[in-house]
Amino acid sequence: MKLDLNNIKIAQENIASVARKTPLFYSTTFSRESGYNVYLKCENKQKTGAFKIRGAYNKIVNLSEEEKARGVIASSAGNHAQGVAYAATALGIKSTIVMPQTAPQAKVQATKAYGAKVIQYGEVYDECYAKALEVQKEIGATFIHPFNDEDVIAGQGTIGVEILEELEDVDAIVVPIGGGGLISGIALAAKSIKPEIKIIGVQPSIIASSKASLEEGKIVTLPGVKSLADGISVKTPGDITFEYIRKYVDDIVTVSEDEIAYGIFCLMERSKLVSEGAGAVAISAVLNNKVNVKGKNIVCLVSGGNIDIAVLSKIIDRQLIILKRRIRFVVEIQDKVGELGQLVNSVVSMGANVVKVRQDTNWNDKGLDYANVLFEIEVQTREHAQNVIDSLGKKGYNLEIVG
Incomplete structure (x- = not known):
């Protein structure tokens, strides 16, 4: 592991002209229901609708001129795709993105609109990742990994710095986790500033590969399953991110598909926030008593808001019936x-x-x-x-x- 807080501070400077400093606000409703003082960090209000632009831009801006000239390629369930496409176009670089066939059309169309060539392949991230490596060999582009890369991790870590700058007395940060890039960066940043802070990861119970890996003490691969939280439906965490997870993450908990849907519904109805599945897992875990930490001030990261409107409609209808x-x-x-x-x-x-x-x-x-x-x-x-x-x-x- 070579990253430290200084790398994240440099990343913060690199992305300052592109990424927004997203809102952090207190939720009276969620605080009353959970017993904690709940704050929401709203990366669904970020450019491209998710946090991914932070890591993507920091990675691409650090490429050599020769790497930039070859163009870039990435694999993504959607949000990294948009971040890479946006960053590459902003820097005058060609981009190719491989996305799952099951990716929400809102994400596919947005990625194309940001200037990328899109190839759809496979059902989950890991399948389109393998396809992207094939295409990379054919076209010679520079691969931009969505999580297993230290420049990407440093970019995502800027969220942790922003949280601590605005809320010094935060006791815990609850973070969605798939491959581990987001939580690695946030955990490194937050613990470097405030060592006693707790970092809790949240995964879908049907594909909790990072949780299984943390419990086994080694990287574990699970069968590919598509969760409602498609952005964190990852079969295998990264080897780079796993080292940061083992060192800095205190616990990983899981939420069911029904709990994720309820989180999406609650964020919309009570906080007027549109969240995708991955963006809702943190508040889902808190509302369903999955998180147990000392102290009162908890930040739940709403990591993205890129959800297909048809899926959102189904969730609303179903939750109204369930309730x-x-x-x-x-x-x-x-x-x-x-x-x-x-x-x-x-x-x-x-x-x-x-x-x-x-x-x-x-x-x-x-x-x-x-x-x-x-x-x-x-x-x-x-x-x-x-x-x-x-x-x-x-x-x-x-x-x-x-x-």
């Missing part, structure tokens, strides 16, 4: 004029929003004089939903919850 804030039920009514209108008015009068209503005639077991009506409604809380159901029952309606 019982969107419910479906079937009501039996008499099939006569005005009956359906009266039922709809009853539902609306209780403060529910009717999303969908469909009357099925001729299918009630009692015969042609009765009909079944399917309702889908949105309510404020689980208790509100139960009040609606109870009130309809008191009014004599026969109903059944479905879905």
Whole structure:
């Protein structure tokens, strides 16, 4: 390991004209729910929508003129792709990016818009990484690794410096971890400034390769699985990053796919922040009591906000149903004029929003004089939903919850 705080301070100077100093703010809501004083470091507000531009730019600006002339190539699930494309174009360098076929189209299109040639291959990062090495041999470009590179690590470490500059009495930083570049840089920077600070990594439980490696004391490769946190779905941590992780990271915890989705939902609803899956794992871990540290001041890193809008829509719909804030039920009514209108008015009068209503005639077991009506409604809380159901029952309606 050759990096120290001075390397990160130099990286900070290198990227000063390009990368934003992103917001760090206190969350009253998350603090109340978790019992900690929770601060959010919002790298989803960074240029290209994620922290990756820091490491990518620092790496590319440090290339020799001969390396720059050959152009650069990278493999990425999306955010490193955009960081490399942006940095290369800004410095007048050609870039080629290999991305998984499963990468969100928002990330693919953004990478192309920043000036890169995009090749899509494989299901997870490790597969497109192997493809990128093949392409590199063909075109002779300089490879920009997304995490296993000390210039990249130093660039990501500038986040740790920013946090400590703004919040000196922070007790712990909770960081998403995939291949380990981000947490290596932040941990090195933070512990160099404040040795007693705790650094906690968070990974998806279905592909927790860095956690397994830390526990085994050696690099472990897991089967490739695509998590909702696609940006940190990495089968094998880097050999360079693993040394920093072993020295500076205190613990790595995991979160489930449902917990990640809940984190995305909470960041949007309560903090008005759009986060991708990887960006939500830190707050997911805190909200689900996965983090246990002494002290009160915790910074959760929201590492990126590049999420496909269609995926975001699915998450919102699903969470509303899980939280019982969107419910479906079937009501039996008499099939006569005005009956359906009266039922709809009853539902609306209780403060529910009717999303969908469909009357099925001729299918009630009692015969042609009765009909079944399917309702889908949105309510404020689980208790509100139960009040609606109870009130309809008191009014004599026969109903059944479905879905």
